[in-house]
Structures are given as C-alpha cells and as structure tokens.
Amino acid sequence: MNGTILKLAAQALLGRRRFWLLVALPLALIGLTVLIRALSSDPDAAWPMVSFLGFPLVLPLVAILAASSVLGPEVDDGSIVYLLAKPVSRHAVAISKWVVAWAATLVVGSLGVLVAALVAGGGSEAAGWLVAALVAGTTYSALFLALSAFTRHAVVVGLIFVLIWEGLAGGFLSGVAWLSIGQWGIQVGHAVSSELDAPVNLPWALLASLVVTVGGVWFAGDRLRSFALTGDE
Amino acid sequence: MSDRSGVIHDIGYRGYDGPREGTRSLVLSLYVTGLRHAFGLGRSGRSKVLPFLLLGLGTLPAVIVVGVVTFINFGSLPVSYAAYLSQIQMLVTLFAAAQAPVLVSRDLRHRSIVLYLARPLSPALFAVTRWASLASAILLFTVLPTLVLYVGGLLAGLDFGDETPIFLRSLALQVVLAAVLAGITGLISAWALRRGFAVVASIVVLIVVAGVVRIIQEICSYEDISTVGELAGLFSPWTLHNGLAVAWDAGGRAVVELHDAWPVVYLATALVVWAACVALLVRRFVKVGSR
Amino acid sequence: MxxxxxxxxxxxxxxxxxxxxxxxxxxxxxxxxxxxxxxxxxxxxxxxxxxxxxxxxxxxxxxxxxxxxxxxxxxxxxxxxxxxxxxxxxxxxxxxxxxxxxxxxxxxxxxxxxxxxxxxxxxxxxxxxxxxxxxxxxxxxxxxxxxxxxxxxxxxxxxxxxxxxxxxxxxxxxxxxxxxxxxxxxxxxxxxxxxxxxxxxxxxxxxxxxxxxxxxxxxxxTDRPVRYSITSSDDRALAAVLIARPAVQSVNLRPQGGLEVQVSDLGTFAADLAPLTRSHGLTLFELSPSDESLESVFAYLVDR
The missing domain is CATH 3.40.50.300 (P-loop containing nucleotide triphosphate hydrolases)
Structure with a gap:
C-alpha cells in the first residue's frame, strides 16, 4: 500500500461532481424508507426498500461509481502513467486504489443499507443486512476495480453483471445464486439473522467472496503491470 | 511603397455552385447516421457488441414464448406485448442509458459540436435530430421483440382480429415510451459528459426510481389506497407505460390499476416530461455550441 | 550516467x-x-x-x-x-x-x-x-x-x-x-x-x-538527388548544356515551359550553375527546388 496513491485516489473521488451522486443514492434510499415507514400502518412495509432496492441496487451502484472513479478516468485518458512511472509496485497501486474504493463503498453504501434497515425495523434483521452489505460491498468493489483496470466500458459491463446477471437471471434461474456476489452476501447475513434467505451455503459464500476480492485486486494490479501507453485510439 | 501588392493565384480550386440540398436532407442524413451509430453500425466492431448483445437478450425470450405457444396451443400469448416490455425493462433501459452518451456526449465533450454548428444547421435542430435518432433506436429495440411475439403468435394460430388491436395499441405506447426514455437519457448525457457517469446517472433515474415507485405501489395496493399508488406511478416512464398499457388494454400488467381520469393524467405527464427534456436538451446544445 | x-x-x-x-x-x-x-x-x-x-x-x-x-x-x-x-x-x-x-x-x-x-x-x-x-x-x-x-x-x-x-x-x-x-x-x-x-x-x-x-x-x-525547376531565356539550349554535366541525372522539358532537372549532388551543381549559364550566354530567370519538404528528405533516407 502507498500513502500517496491513497491520498490522490481519495482526492479523485471526493473532488468531483460524481461524489454527490454517490452520496445522493443512499440518502434517497434512507429518505424514502423513512417516508414509507411514516405513511404505512404495516410495521414491515419498509423492508422491501432494503431487500429489493438498497442491497441489490444501491450498494452495487455505489461500488461501481466508487471503483470506476478511482481508476477509470486515469486509465481512460492515460494519465495514470504519471502514477505508474514510479518505483512503486503496481500491485501496491492497485491495493491502494482498492482500499479507497472499498472504504467509500462501505461508508456510503453498506452504512446506507444499515441505516435504511434500522429505519425499516431494526433488530437482528438489520444486523444481518449490515453483514451482508459489508461482505458484498467488499467483493463488489474488488470486482469493479478489476473491470476498470481491464476495459474502458467497465461501468456498462458492471451494470450488465448487476442488473442482468444478478437481477434478471437471478430471478429466473436459482442456480445463478452460486455465482452472484449479492447472494453470497445474503448467505453470510443469514448466519447472523435467519430473516435473510440462505440461497447457497456459508463456506461457499465466504470462500467465493474471498476469492473474488483477492483475485480482483490482484488482477487489477496485474493489468497495471502490463499497462501500455498507446497513441490516441 | 506603392508596388507592394499581393495576389492570390488561381491554382485550380473551384467553388461549388451546383444545386445544394436543403435543411431537410441535412437533418435526414444526420438522423440516419445517428440511428446507425446507436447500434454501432458504421463504427468499430467493438461498439457493435453491446447494442446487439442487449437486443439479442431482449428478443430471445420472445422467440422462446413463440416456441411455447406453437407447441402448446394457448388461446392467447402467455405474456402479451406491454407486459413483455415491462419484463425486459432492464435491457431497454440499459440500451438507452449506454447508447445515449454515444449520440450526445461525444460532440459536446470534445467540443466538435462547434464544427457541426458551423454548418447551416441550427443547434436546436441538431439537438432534436439527435433526440430523434436515439428515440428511433429505442423504438426499434422494443418493436423487434413485440413484432416477434405478434407475427409468431399469428403463425402459431392466434386470432388475427384479437391480437392486432392490442399490438397496435402497444406500438403506440412504445412510441411514447421511446420518446420519453430518449429525452431523459439524452438530457442526462448532455449534462454528464463522462460516459460512465452518464450511464450510472441514467440507471439511477430510470431503474432505481422505477424500483422505488414499484415498492410504493405494492404497499398501496396492499393497503388499498389507490390514489397514492396512481400518483407514485407518475414518477417513472416505466410505470407510466405500464399503467397506460393496462388502462388501454395493450397487453400489460400493472400493480395499480388506473381509475377515472388517471390515464389522461399519465399521458399528459409523459408528454410534459418529453417536452421538457427536449427543450432542456436544446438549451444545452445552444449554450455549449455558442461558447 | x-x-x-x-x-x-x-x-x-x-x-x-x-x-x-x-x-x-x-x-x-x-x-x-x-x-x-x-x-x-x-x-x-x-x-x-x-x-x-x-x-x-x-x-x-x-x-x-x-x-x-x-x-x-x-x-x-x-x-x-x-x-x-x-x-x-x-x-x-x-x-x-x-x-x-x-x-x-x-x-x-x-x-x-x-x-x-x-x-x-x-x-x-x-x-x-x-x-x-x-x-x-x-x-x-x-x-x-x-x-x-x-x-x-x-x-x-x-x-x-x-x-x-x-x-x-x-x-x-x-x-x-x-x-x-x-x-x-x-x-x-x-x-x-x-x-x-x-x-x-x-x-x-x-x-x-x-x-x-x-x-x-x-x-x-543535402547531398541527396534533388529536383529543380528552372526557367531561362532559352530552355532547350540550357538543357543541352546541363545534360553534359556529370552531376545532372535527367533533364525534362516541361510542357508549360521551363526545365525539370534532377541532380545527384546538390553542392557541386549549385556552385556550377551560375558560371555555366553565363559562359553560354544564357540568362536564368528562376531556380527553385521542387521537392524540398521534410517528408521528401525522410523518404529519401528510407529509400536509399
């Protein structure tokens, strides 16, 4: 890890307009949950805000935005060479970038899910969702960082993964759960609160999350090791 | 000194003084190019992957539905036109969100828009043409699977007289839907010039908001307070489409049924949103083009 | 170092x-x-x-x-x-x-x-x-x-x-x-x-x-073959004189008047030209290199 890269990545994330989109998402989630809770007579009415919106949509969107903000633009326009033309291991660069994206995902995304869950009813179910969001947020941020290092269309590919693969395919084909970051998170959350589903099994969920996280960050570092500076398109 | 003079020699360049095509053909060719670019035609092989992948994913289930109808003799389509579209709304939205920056952001971001506008085409007309290309692309995207359903259904022996009016009504709604989607995603792409940012912003506005509306409507139908549900439906183009599709029998399904004058309100909202988006898009092009 | x-x-x-x-x-x-x-x-x-x-x-x-x-x-x-x-x-x-x-x-x-x-x-x-x-x-x-x-x-x-x-x-x-x-x-x-x-x-x-x-x-x-276009008081006479010089590789009469001359060695040719024309009673009106762009220099270096 490298303190300077860490600082620069944090500045890249905080110093731009897109940061406001990043925080607006969970704020809107929490606001709407409060609204529903206030308007509805059913005490459980607000839970879908967490299970259908906060966890499967807001969290991965925050992770995509965070991961692509710390790496995407620099890879896109080639200015990352200023960071890479240094006697700093490229894996250290990747890890530092990931730590920033990861911290942003957890603080903005997972915390947003937790607050929404607390508003929706709290209790052990909220704790379950927090654990699920921490696990899935960690894995998402690593996967999307790897995508950002690999393709300029990282955001679109990431969205396809979340919306089409995890969303659509996950709705029709239950087997997709075995290859779904969100479902792994829910499985781990299930260990804390049985209110959450158990789509796969715990060892698989933990192992797969770990493999994707470590593998994703390592792959991002490996791509940076082979970063090629070419002319304009 | 008086003998210092200059002359531009005639080295054979000739001005063009033949017939010129009017604004109409200018707009037409810009429109056609834009429409082709939305599907990656005339661009690199890579930029064809995403639109055609999404189109394939959006049409494949329709083919499967037709296959099922052929083998098992249903009296009607198990998933009718508008309901099918709401099933693939994720794909349609992704297509609109991902391709809008292709048509709108680039010219603005690299300021090549100024070159276009140095030609005899007004910024307003340029912006509207861009919107029209995008809207047509989205329309093609939704028409293809519904057409597969319609033609396949007829070939499988569904009643022509039953299906045709439903199909035509769905087609009309698709025009409204495409117009609004193109307006919203186009406007977002004109504002957020980085592609990734624009795509995520469009997804938030279209998918996340639709999700919220849907949750609110579920709660309202459970609690039996239809007015709030009907009101909530105004906030997403998808619920506008689905609501109208049920109200006008275009083969849709919706959580909340529209009563009384609500269909008119829905249609009016769609038109207002569309007009506002196009107006703002025009304003943005005028502003950037004149800097 | x-x-x-x-x-x-x-x-x-x-x-x-x-x-x-x-x-x-x-x-x-x-x-x-x-x-x-x-x-x-x-x-x-x-x-x-x-x-x-x-x-x-x-x-x-x-x-x-x-x-x-x-x-x-x-x-x-x-x-x-x-x-x-x-x-x-x-x-x-x-x-x-x-x-x-x-x-x-x-x-x-x-x-x-x-x-x-x-x-x-x-x-x-x-x-x-x-x-x-x-x-x-x-x-x-x-x-x-x-x-x-x-x-x-x-x-x-x-x-x-x-x-x-x-x-x-x-x-x-x-x-x-x-x-x-x-x-x-x-x-x-x-x-x-x-x-x-x-x-x-x-x-x-x-x-x-x-x-x-x-x-x-x-x-x-500079020592590469160079093309010049020359106009003079009598192009045909000048052509006859030039073709006898060892540095000159070809001489063309241009249809619009003037000569197109290719020389193998710029230095000697340029030094010779003025005294040569004078001694034959000819007058030079114009002498200009017809391919003096950097690209032609590069092209020469590559083709050699």
Missing part, C-alpha cells in the same frame, strides 16, 4: 508494424528523436519508458529490461505527450505527489527546487485545470525531474509551448545534457531538433533511418 539500449526492437499492433527492427543506443547528452507524424516515435518512447512490451527484441537500461521493472523508474523521468488530467490538484500538489511517490527524503525541498527550475513557483498554488498549455507542459517536466533522473524521456515536449518558454525549456534540457543526463526528446520539426541536439536518431515509417551527428546527417540529406 545511463545508457538506454534498444536491440532489434520491433513492435506490431495486429498486422500494422509500428516499429521495425530498431537497434540504437541512447547515451548521456541530448538526443533528438526525429521523424514525421506517425513514424512510430511515440511507440518507441513508450517501449523505452516501460509502457509497452516490444513484440520482439529487448529494451534495456543499464543492462536491465525496462518492461515490468518498476525499479527502473528511479532512473527514468518521463514526460508523456498525453494531457495531464489531475485538474483537481494544484501544480505544487501534483509535483509533490510525484516526489512522495519516489520516496524522496526531502520531498518538500525537492518540489520547491524543481518548481523554481521550470519557473512555475508563482502559479503553483493554482489548480492545474486553470493552466495554459505551456504551464501544463512545465509542470509535467517538473514532475518528471523532481527525483533527478539520469534518463529523461520527453515525447513532443515543445508542442503548444510559446517561443519564449520553448527557449527556456531548451536551455534547461541542454543544461541537463551537459551535466551528464541522458535526455531524449522526440519531435517532427527539423529546426527544433537542430537547435537542441547534436546527436539525432531519425525514424521513418517505423524504421531506423539515420543516426549520428546532426551536421553529418544534414549534409547527407
């Missing part, structure tokens, strides 16, 4: 060959990498800077390959052609970050010193996105120099820099070269290279066309 050695280096992208079997050694002092646009200068630079793997051959710095070898950046300073997109940082913050990434013991001191060198102390508190093209260029150079590299690679460093700043930058590079730093800069402008570098490497269409002392290469370039 460092040597950058390219040994039989080729690089292709699909079926396009960008760099074709180039062998060269860049040593201390200022070297100019000259070539027309699209000649493969940027590709060569990228391979020298470790940002592109050669398809075949090796690029080594003091014996160590540069590709995938991050420690080489202790010695290398790189000024890419690409724009700086760290617009949200101030100039000082950006240079300081570069110093920190090199883990310099006195990063703050090194930052101030190098800002002074490139004459950027005053605007260094402003954000980079408010800078002009020339200021950005100087900040990029400051960032590349902050760790006192022994090899400095600059890709088109003078693009968009105003003449006064250009002089200043050239002075700076010349000083670095005199101090024993290996400075390599690329350019497609002959005059620019001429003013700065004694030693040049010429690449054309991905091939290594010439290398060595600038003066010697310039002479080789």
């Amino acid at each position: 460092s040597d950058l050695v390219l040994d039989k280096v080729s690089r292709w992208f699909g079926n396009v060959v960008a760099v074709n079997d180039v062998t060269m050694t860049i040593g201390p002092g200022v070297t100019g990498l000259l070539g027309p646009n699209g000649a493969g200068k940027t590709t060569l630079m990228a391979m020298m800077a470790g940002f592109l793997a050669p398809s075949s051959g090796t690029v080594t710095l003091d014996g160590e390959p540069v590709w995938r070898h991050t420690d080489a950046y202790r010695l290398i300073g790189l000024v890419p052609e690409r724009e700086l997109s760290f617009g949200y940082l101030t100039g000082r913050q950006f240079v300081r970050a570069n110093a920190d990434l090199h883990r310099l013991p006195d990063a703050a001191g090194a930052t101030e010193r190098i800002l002074e060198v490139v004459d950027m102390v005053e605007p260094s508190a402003r954000r980079i996105d408010t800078y002009s093209k020339g200021m950005r260029q100087r900040v990029k150079i400051a960032a590349a120099l902050v760790h006192d590299p022994t090899v400095l690679l600059l890709d088109e460093p003078f693009n968009g820099v105003d003449p006064r700043q250009r002089m200043h930058l050239m002075d700076l590079l010349r000083r670095l070269g005199d101090d024993g730093c290996t400075v390599l800069f690329s350019s497609h402008i002959l005059e620019e290279v001429e003013r700065l570098a004694r030693h040049i490497e010429v690449v054309v269409s991905g091939r290594h066309a010439a290398s060595g002392d600038f003066g010697a290469i310039r002479r080789l370039m």
Whole structure:
C-alpha cells in the first residue's frame, strides 16, 4: 500500500461532481424508507426498500461509481502513467486504489443499507443486512476495480453483471445464486439473522467472496503491470 | 511603397455552385447516421457488441414464448406485448442509458459540436435530430421483440382480429415510451459528459426510481389506497407505460390499476416530461455550441 | 550516467508494424528523436519508458529490461505527450505527489527546487485545470525531474509551448545534457531538433533511418538527388548544356515551359550553375527546388 496513491485516489473521488451522486443514492434510499415507514400502518412495509432496492441496487451502484472513479478516468485518458512511472509496485497501486474504493463503498453504501434497515425495523434483521452489505460491498468493489483496470466500458459491463446477471437471471434461474456476489452476501447475513434467505451455503459464500476480492485486486494490479501507453485510439 | 501588392493565384480550386440540398436532407442524413451509430453500425466492431448483445437478450425470450405457444396451443400469448416490455425493462433501459452518451456526449465533450454548428444547421435542430435518432433506436429495440411475439403468435394460430388491436395499441405506447426514455437519457448525457457517469446517472433515474415507485405501489395496493399508488406511478416512464398499457388494454400488467381520469393524467405527464427534456436538451446544445 | 539500449526492437499492433527492427543506443547528452507524424516515435518512447512490451527484441537500461521493472523508474523521468488530467490538484500538489511517490527524503525541498527550475513557483498554488498549455507542459517536466533522473524521456515536449518558454525549456534540457543526463526528446520539426541536439536518431515509417551527428546527417540529406525547376531565356539550349554535366541525372522539358532537372549532388551543381549559364550566354530567370519538404528528405533516407 502507498500513502500517496491513497491520498490522490481519495482526492479523485471526493473532488468531483460524481461524489454527490454517490452520496445522493443512499440518502434517497434512507429518505424514502423513512417516508414509507411514516405513511404505512404495516410495521414491515419498509423492508422491501432494503431487500429489493438498497442491497441489490444501491450498494452495487455505489461500488461501481466508487471503483470506476478511482481508476477509470486515469486509465481512460492515460494519465495514470504519471502514477505508474514510479518505483512503486503496481500491485501496491492497485491495493491502494482498492482500499479507497472499498472504504467509500462501505461508508456510503453498506452504512446506507444499515441505516435504511434500522429505519425499516431494526433488530437482528438489520444486523444481518449490515453483514451482508459489508461482505458484498467488499467483493463488489474488488470486482469493479478489476473491470476498470481491464476495459474502458467497465461501468456498462458492471451494470450488465448487476442488473442482468444478478437481477434478471437471478430471478429466473436459482442456480445463478452460486455465482452472484449479492447472494453470497445474503448467505453470510443469514448466519447472523435467519430473516435473510440462505440461497447457497456459508463456506461457499465466504470462500467465493474471498476469492473474488483477492483475485480482483490482484488482477487489477496485474493489468497495471502490463499497462501500455498507446497513441490516441 | 506603392508596388507592394499581393495576389492570390488561381491554382485550380473551384467553388461549388451546383444545386445544394436543403435543411431537410441535412437533418435526414444526420438522423440516419445517428440511428446507425446507436447500434454501432458504421463504427468499430467493438461498439457493435453491446447494442446487439442487449437486443439479442431482449428478443430471445420472445422467440422462446413463440416456441411455447406453437407447441402448446394457448388461446392467447402467455405474456402479451406491454407486459413483455415491462419484463425486459432492464435491457431497454440499459440500451438507452449506454447508447445515449454515444449520440450526445461525444460532440459536446470534445467540443466538435462547434464544427457541426458551423454548418447551416441550427443547434436546436441538431439537438432534436439527435433526440430523434436515439428515440428511433429505442423504438426499434422494443418493436423487434413485440413484432416477434405478434407475427409468431399469428403463425402459431392466434386470432388475427384479437391480437392486432392490442399490438397496435402497444406500438403506440412504445412510441411514447421511446420518446420519453430518449429525452431523459439524452438530457442526462448532455449534462454528464463522462460516459460512465452518464450511464450510472441514467440507471439511477430510470431503474432505481422505477424500483422505488414499484415498492410504493405494492404497499398501496396492499393497503388499498389507490390514489397514492396512481400518483407514485407518475414518477417513472416505466410505470407510466405500464399503467397506460393496462388502462388501454395493450397487453400489460400493472400493480395499480388506473381509475377515472388517471390515464389522461399519465399521458399528459409523459408528454410534459418529453417536452421538457427536449427543450432542456436544446438549451444545452445552444449554450455549449455558442461558447 | 545511463545508457538506454534498444536491440532489434520491433513492435506490431495486429498486422500494422509500428516499429521495425530498431537497434540504437541512447547515451548521456541530448538526443533528438526525429521523424514525421506517425513514424512510430511515440511507440518507441513508450517501449523505452516501460509502457509497452516490444513484440520482439529487448529494451534495456543499464543492462536491465525496462518492461515490468518498476525499479527502473528511479532512473527514468518521463514526460508523456498525453494531457495531464489531475485538474483537481494544484501544480505544487501534483509535483509533490510525484516526489512522495519516489520516496524522496526531502520531498518538500525537492518540489520547491524543481518548481523554481521550470519557473512555475508563482502559479503553483493554482489548480492545474486553470493552466495554459505551456504551464501544463512545465509542470509535467517538473514532475518528471523532481527525483533527478539520469534518463529523461520527453515525447513532443515543445508542442503548444510559446517561443519564449520553448527557449527556456531548451536551455534547461541542454543544461541537463551537459551535466551528464541522458535526455531524449522526440519531435517532427527539423529546426527544433537542430537547435537542441547534436546527436539525432531519425525514424521513418517505423524504421531506423539515420543516426549520428546532426551536421553529418544534414549534409547527407543535402547531398541527396534533388529536383529543380528552372526557367531561362532559352530552355532547350540550357538543357543541352546541363545534360553534359556529370552531376545532372535527367533533364525534362516541361510542357508549360521551363526545365525539370534532377541532380545527384546538390553542392557541386549549385556552385556550377551560375558560371555555366553565363559562359553560354544564357540568362536564368528562376531556380527553385521542387521537392524540398521534410517528408521528401525522410523518404529519401528510407529509400536509399
């Protein structure tokens, strides 16, 4: 890890307009949950805000935005060479970038899910969702960082993964759960609160999350090791 | 000194003084190019992957539905036109969100828009043409699977007289839907010039908001307070489409049924949103083009 | 003192060959990498800077390959052609970050010193996105120099820099070269290279066309066959006189009047022409080279 890269990545994330989109998402989630809770007579009415919106949509969107903000633009326009033309291991660069994206995902995304869950009813179910969001947020941020290092269309590919693969395919084909970051998170959350589903099994969920996280960050570092500076398109 | 003079020699360049095509053909060719670019035609092989992948994913289930109808003799389509579209709304939205920056952001971001506008085409007309290309692309995207359903259904022996009016009504709604989607995603792409940012912003506005509306409507139908549900439906183009599709029998399904004058309100909202988006898009092009 | 050695280096992208079997050694002092646009200068630079793997051959710095070898950046300073997109940082913050990434013991001191060198102390508190093209260029150079590299690679460093700043930058590079730093800069402008570098490497269409002392290469370039168009008081008579000269390879009568003459050796021909015409009672109206562009010079070097 490298303190300077860490600082620069944090500045890249905080110093731009897109940061406001990043925080607006969970704020809107929490606001709407409060609204529903206030308007509805059913005490459980607000839970879908967490299970259908906060966890499967807001969290991965925050992770995509965070991961692509710390790496995407620099890879896109080639200015990352200023960071890479240094006697700093490229894996250290990747890890530092990931730590920033990861911290942003957890603080903005997972915390947003937790607050929404607390508003929706709290209790052990909220704790379950927090654990699920921490696990899935960690894995998402690593996967999307790897995508950002690999393709300029990282955001679109990431969205396809979340919306089409995890969303659509996950709705029709239950087997997709075995290859779904969100479902792994829910499985781990299930260990804390049985209110959450158990789509796969715990060892698989933990192992797969770990493999994707470590593998994703390592792959991002490996791509940076082979970063090629070419002319304009 | 008086003998210092200059002359531009005639080295054979000739001005063009033949017939010129009017604004109409200018707009037409810009429109056609834009429409082709939305599907990656005339661009690199890579930029064809995403639109055609999404189109394939959006049409494949329709083919499967037709296959099922052929083998098992249903009296009607198990998933009718508008309901099918709401099933693939994720794909349609992704297509609109991902391709809008292709048509709108680039010219603005690299300021090549100024070159276009140095030609005899007004910024307003340029912006509207861009919107029209995008809207047509989205329309093609939704028409293809519904057409597969319609033609396949007829070939499988569904009643022509039953299906045709439903199909035509769905087609009309698709025009409204495409117009609004193109307006919203186009406007977002004109504002957020980085592609990734624009795509995520469009997804938030279209998918996340639709999700919220849907949750609110579920709660309202459970609690039996239809007015709030009907009101909530105004906030997403998808619920506008689905609501109208049920109200006008275009083969849709919706959580909340529209009563009384609500269909008119829905249609009016769609038109207002569309007009506002196009107006703002025009304003943005005028502003950037004149800097 | 460092040597950058390219040994039989080729690089292709699909079926396009960008760099074709180039062998060269860049040593201390200022070297100019000259070539027309699209000649493969940027590709060569990228391979020298470790940002592109050669398809075949090796690029080594003091014996160590540069590709995938991050420690080489202790010695290398790189000024890419690409724009700086760290617009949200101030100039000082950006240079300081570069110093920190090199883990310099006195990063703050090194930052101030190098800002002074490139004459950027005053605007260094402003954000980079408010800078002009020339200021950005100087900040990029400051960032590349902050760790006192022994090899400095600059890709088109003078693009968009105003003449006064250009002089200043050239002075700076010349000083670095005199101090024993290996400075390599690329350019497609002959005059620019001429003013700065004694030693040049010429690449054309991905091939290594010439290398060595600038003066010697310039002479080789002038001694190439040259085409002239000449108009005189009596073209046919002049043609008869010219074709007898050994330096003249061909004479054509142009349909619109005048002669098209190809000579093998510019020096002798130019010296001979005036006395020759005078002695035959002819008058020269016009003498002009018909292919004196840099591209034709390059084309000659490659075709030879």
